Amino acid sequence: MRQVVDLLCAGFDAEEDNMDEFSWFVGLFEGEGSFAIERGIARGLSIEMTDRDVLERVASGFGGQIYATSRHEAHPGWKPSWKWMLFGDPAAELAERMAPHLGERRAERCAEFLESRKSLVERRERAEGLRQRIRDLRVQGHSLRAIGARLGIDHGYVGRVIRQTLSS
Numbered sequence: 001m002r003q004v005v006d007l008l009c010a011g012f013d014a015e016e017d018n019m020d021e022f023s024w025f026v027g028l029f030e031g032e033g034s035f036a037i038e039r040g041i042a043r044g045l046s047i048e049m050t051d052r053d054v055l056e057r058v059a060s061g062f063g064g065q066i067y068a069t070s071r072h073e074a075h076p077g078w079k080p081s082w083k084w085m086l087f088g089d090p091a092a093e094l095a096e097r098m099a100p101h102l103g104e105r106r107a108e109r110c111a112e113f114l115e116s117r118k119s120l121v122e123r124r125e126r127a128e129g130l131r132q133r134i135r136d137l138r139v140q141g142h143s144l145r146a147i148g149a150r151l152g153i154d155h156g157y158v159g160r161v162i163r164q165t166l167s168s
Contacts, residue, residue: 021061026101028058033106035095035113036085042117044087045094055084063090092117134161 029047036043047058048069055066064086071081086094092114099110130151137147144162148155 022097023101025058025062026098028054029098030102030106035109037113037116040116041120042092042113044085044091046083046085048081048083050079050081052082055082058084062086062094131161131165134158135165138162 029045032049033045033047036046045064047055049055052066058064059066064084067083067085069081069083071078095110095113095117099107099114102110130153133151134147137150138144138158142150144155144158147158151158
């Protein structure tokens with residue numbers, strides 16, 4: 001396969017021919033990338049391959065980290081491989097930018113990723129709102145049990161929020 005790619009690209013220099021870096025990335029991601037969604041929660045974007053130099057190009061242009069994998073250790077003869085990963089808001093922003101350029105199957109997974117990410121952000125915002133209400137009620141002098149009863153949550157959670165506030 002590598003020989004075919006080398007033959008097709010013979011004489012083509014991405015820098016010299018002014019190839020758009022984003023288009024190159026989208027094509028690479030379409031073929032090799034994945035949207036990391038674990039238990040319904042969007043984690044990030046990843047590309048795993050044996051060509052570390054390609055992943056270094058991705059990381060330098062789009063951020064993220066490169067990690068060595070251990071897959072080859074269990075399989076004699078396999079080449080070492082690496083995984084590029086991008087997490088959080090930068091991953092969501094890049095996914096949004098890629099979405100209109102992806103094929104049908106990958107676009108569906110991208111939409112799933114973005115919806116999950118949106119849901120995660122909304123849950124975090126609601127949780128922060130709840131923590132702020134807990135802090136406000138405590139400042140007003142309410143007991144942990146009274147706060148828990150008023151907000152319909154366990155007073156143990158109320159205590160953890162208060163302790164975290166005090167320790168930060």
